[in-house]
Amino acid sequence: MQKFYKVLLVVLIIIVAINIYAIDWQSDVLSEDNQKFVFSIAAGVLGIILLFVMNTWSKIGVKK
Structure with a gap:
């Protein structure tokens, strides 16, 4: 990474x-009371998933 x-x-x-x-x-x-925390957790998890997708895409484009 x-x-x-x-x-x-x-x-x-x-x-x-x-x-x-x-x-x-x-x-x-x-x-x-917990809704804002649950939405923030969901956004963080979605961000982590997108991070791994972007990392994978950057590896695909690199030529050896």
């Missing part, structure tokens, strides 16, 4: 971890 992808991966993992920590587990996960 390129340095940019590694840094972005660490940032996205930290964002997901902070939001998992912030969820109030005593109430329903999809309650109104």
Whole structure:
């Protein structure tokens, strides 16, 4: 992985971890109080998936 992808991966993992920590587990996960954290976790996971797709595409285009 390129340095940019590694840094972005660490940032996205930290964002997901902070939001998992912030969820109030005593109430329903999809309650109104937890909605912003759940959406943020979903965006972080989507970002991680897109990061691996971009990394794969960059490897495909490189000629040996």
